Amino acid sequence: MRLGVTSMLACVGIVSVSVAAESNAAILRHNLHIPRQTLDVALKDLAQQTGLQIVRFSDAVKGDAMVGPLNGNYSAEQALRELLAPTGLTYRPLNDRAYIVVTTQELTQKSGAATTSPERLSLPNVSPQSLQVTQAEPSVVGGGGTPAESNASGNSPSNSVRSLEEIIVTAQKVEERLRDIPMSITAMTSRDLQALGATQFVDFANTVPSLNFTSSGVGQTQVNLRGITSGYNVSPTVGIYVDDVPYGSSTAFVVGAQLALDVGLFDMTRVEILRGPQGTLYGASTMGGLVKYVTNMPDTTAYGGTVRANVSGTQDGGVGYDASSAVNIPLVDDKAALRVGGFYTHNGGYVNNLARNDKDVDAADMYGGRVDFLFAPTDRLSVRLTAFAQDIDRDGSIAADFDRSTGVPIDGKLDQRRQMPETFEQSFRLASATVKYSFDFATLTSISSYQTVSSDAITDFSALYVPAFGGPGVFSAVGLARNADTDKFTQELRLSGTGSVVDWLIGGFYTKEDSEQFQQLQPYDPSGARSPVNLLTLTVPSKYEEYAAFGNLTFHVTDKLDVTGGVRYAHNKQQQEQLGSGLLIGVVPVRKDSDSVPTYLANVRYRVNDNFMPYVRFATGYRPGGPNAVLNDLNGQPMALPTFDDDRLTSYEAGVKVGSADRRFNADVSVYYVDWKDIQITAIRNGLGVIANAAKARSEGLEMTLTALPMDDLTIMGTFGYTNAELAADAPDLGGVKGESLPDTPSITAALSAEYRFALSNYEAFAGGIVRYVDDRNGSFDLAQGMPQYKLPNYTAVDLRTGMNVGGTRVQLYCRNVTNERGQLSAITGTSVAGGPANVSILQPRTYGLSVDVSF
Known part of the structure; x- marks a missing residue:
């Protein structure tokens, strides 16, 4: 399988280079994404996305009118007509790479007719004060502060003004x-x-x-x-x-x-x-927020693609490498495109299992690919079909053994003792279809998907169960083998429209899920052979079905003030049963439950100008309730309710987004307060776990992101987060008391990155780095029974990089974790007896590497 994937990547790369040679530099149509905004900013975005110069001629052409949005494939002249239509303005071409925006009267005076024909005209004789040029500018990335390439040759133009990229x-x-x-x-x-x-x-x-x-x-x-x-x-x-x-x-x-x-x-x-x-x-289970992976869409206008190769070595660990490639192929006269790619990543590992004399047990392979087809027969209709597959195969965990009370490693800082290999395998398959149709008044979007996820894991519980069952003379090892499978279908349908007074979005959502979890506690006899004793064998099939309707309305109260309100109403049905056997479990018949939950949104934003926007936001979230496990105490009384409720969260946020007029400085600052009630937790009753709504908490904090271009060749970015998350009342089932910090939540996280560009042998070189800080955290609660407390110390990690851009090729040398910090990422303490070690996941040690990225 690995050889096949590697071969596929090599073939894709060869095809990519061959296709690129046939590409045409004169691209007539562009895939544009221009939101609703002022004309001046829209023209700047159009210039950046097309590589054209767009000239606004004379003070009679006002740039503060609201225009857009514009999304889809357009020629430059089609895009200009769409953007200028609400303003009463028009344009005329100056040459192959420049257009001038004028009033109809000015155009008539110059050419004798109000026409937009593509005749080649010379630049009018005007004063510098009356001529404003919007052009494609070299940009730097606003998300992580990495400069974008300045031009196709890799050389940095000396007469251009750089700005932060508009994302x-x-x-x-x-x-x-x-x-x-x-x-x-x-x-x-x-x-x-x-x-x-x-x-x-x-x-x-x-x-x-x-x-x-x-x-x-x-x-x-x-x-x-x-x-x-x-x-x-x-x-x-x-x-x-x-x-x-x-x-x-x-x-x-x-x-x-x-x-x-x-x-x-x-x-x-x-x-x-x-x-x-x-x-x-x-919808459900987005209480804290959302992580959204956005893949590259096929481009119907241009051949292109990427090839990447990387190799690295980790101190006290193994060699890692990865390769990936993707190619974009336009089809059918720029009305369709196919994008195909694949990747393979090998993590070399750095943790050693002393009990089995295994080195680098956390070595892992991750590989997959995507086929993406886009058909856009008209400017109104597009159909995107995507198939994505990914597999993960890992030999062990990244956790080393540390003393719970002192935080001192039991052996070495990268050593563990596991009687069984803690392997992990996962297979993910996803097929989706997205259909969009633009009516004159709105855009209709349909998203259909089907996915399968299968995860297999083994956790070594020998330290807990071997002593409990009489020591190594009875069992030499005990491991929990677990498989979790989910088959999921989703369908979303939404309709959205924009206007001068109201923007709106309405939609519906449906999902149907069939899941099954299998667990087996596997004992091994003193000889190392599998024991016939059945401690626990458990299968938990479950079903979930949800219907939801949602809508958002944004009122443009003035050109500067917008008010948004939103609501979602979701209804779900669930069922679950427990098919168990063994000394520790039994059979439980099918249990069912249903739930209906509304969620709400309200925000206000005020655009003081195009570079300063304060806002306030109110939002709610939830997780679905469901049927509970059936467990009775020694008197035959149930230890938990037959169902558990949804838990709900209310959030209040205020922030400001500000930038300089020259787009060389951006700041995003927000403060928030969160109230979380009826928290779903795993409660330990008589040594067994049930789900209960038995806690409430609050979280408040500050988040800040600053990005700056103090000079054309230097980009700086800083991020900062302060979080104070704590229990709002005593929670005996968690072992927590009012005011105790929630687990795995550092008070402070921060990162500072910089990149400097300079000329080297007529090419553009760069050097940069990032410093990351994570504050100390609690791994659990002080009085927790099933998961005893462990204190995770703070850590600081430094990464450095340098390299060169040569045409469409970026060569980068890097060193991650330069100081070889043994940062502790997280801890699990529930796999051993009281006083036993904590399983602490460790930051990857110092790693050197070389990567080559080619774009064409």
């Missing part, structure tokens, strides 16, 4: 500028990911304000935002999307919270991180 996101299910959205968002663009050398989630996560995680290795990750976590979450509090498709199960029955999708970061447009509840537009 378009789809956070509110319509395309908008990042700085126009009234909520706290981070957008990691493809250039940001490239600069970080990111191939998976943990490579970028600790650069994002308020984004925290726990992990046992690639594929086994729990994602938290703004401290919305009770520790080992019953079900996800952060939604994961691939484009417009939600990932994974919505229930509490297949450990979905700990299996957040770890997408291979190849051929990505960007990763959007939305902070705060997204329940109105995205």
Whole structure:
């Protein structure tokens, strides 16, 4: 399989280079994304996205009228006509690369007729004061602060003025500028990911304000935002999307919270991180926010693609490498396109299992590919069909053994003792169809998807169960084998429209999920052979079905003031049964439950000008309730209610987004307060776990992102997050008391990055780095029984990089974790007896690498 994937990547790369040679430099149509905004800014965006010069001639041409949006494939002249239509203005071409915007009267006076024919005219003789030029400018990425390439040759033009790139996101299910959205968002663009050398989630996560995680290795990750976590979450509090498709199960029955999708970061447009509840537009299990992976869409106008190769070595670990390639092929006279890509990543590993004498047990392979077809027969209609596959195969966890009370390693800082290999395998398959049709008054979007997720994991529980059953003379090892499968169908239909007074969006959503979790506690006798004793064999089939309707209305009270209101009403039905055998479990018949939950949104934004926008936001979120496990005490009385309720969250946020007029400085600052009630937790009753609504919490904090171009060749970016998340009342089932911090939530996270560009042998070279800081955290609660407390210390990691851009090729040398910090990412303490070690996941040690990225 590995050889096949590698061969496929090589073939794709060869095809890509061959196709690129046939490309035509004169592209007549452009895939444009221009949101509703003032004419001046819209013309600047049009220039940046087409590479043209657009001249606004004389003071009679006002640039403050609101125009747009404009999304789709347009020629430059079609785009100008659409943007200028509401203003009464027109244009005329100056040459192949420049257009002039004029009033109809000025055009008539110059050419004798009000025409937009593409005649070649010379630049009018006007004073510099009356001529304003909007042109394609070299830009730098606003998400992570990485400069974009300045031109095709890789040389940096000396007479150009650079600015920060304008990032378009789809956070509110319509395309908008990042700085126009009234909520706290981070957008990691493809250039940001490239600069970080990111191939998976943990490579970028600790650069994002308020984004925290726990992990046992690639594929086994729990994602938290703004401290919305009770520790080992019953079900996800952060939604994961691939484009417009939600990932994974919505229930509490297949450990979905700990299996957040770890997408291979190849051929990505960007990763959007939305902070705060997204329940109105995205529904259940987005209480803390959303992580959205946005893939590159096929382009019907141009051949192109990418090829990437990377090799790295980790101190005290193995060799890692990855390769990826994607090619874009226009078809059928620019009315269709096919994009095909694949990737393969090998993590070399760095943790050793002393009990089995295995080195680098966390070595992992991650590979997959995507086929993406776009058919756009008219400017109104587009059909996108996507198939995505990804597999993960990991030999062990990234956790070393540390003393719970002192934080001192039991052996070495990269050593563990596991009687059984803690392997992990995951298979993810996704097929989706997105159909868009633009009416004169609105755009209709249909998104259909079907996915399968299968995850297999083994956890070594020998330290807990071997002593409990009489010591190594009875069992030499005990491991929990677990499989979680979900088959999921979703259908979303929405209609959106924009106007001078009201923008609106209405829609409906449906999902049907069939899931099954299988668990088996596997004992081994003193000889190492599998024991016939059945301690626990459990199968939990479950079904989930949801219907939802949602809508948003934005009123343009004035040209500067917008007020938005939104609501979503969701109804779900669930059923679950327990098919168990063995010494520790039994059979439970089918249980059913249903739930109906409304969620709300309200925000106000005020555009003081195009570069300054304060806002306030109110939003709610929830997780579905469901049927509970059936457990009785020694007197035959139930230890939990037959069902558990949904938990709900209310968020209040205020922020400001500001930038300089020359687009060389941006700032995004927000403060928030969150009230979380009826928290779903796993309660330990007589040593067994049930789900209960037994806690409430609050979280408040500050988030800040600053990006600056103090000089054309230097980009600086800083991010900062402060979170105070704590219990609002005593929670005996969690072992927590009022005021105790929620787990896995550092008070402070911060990152500072910089990149400097300079000329080297007529080419553009660069040098940069990033410093990341994560404050100390609690791994659990002080009085927790099933998951004893462990204190995770703070850590600081430094990454450096340097390289050169030669044409469309970027060569980069890098060193991650330069100081070889043994940062502790997360801890699990429930797999051994009281006083036993904590399983602490460790930051990847110092790693040197070389990467080559080719774009064509």
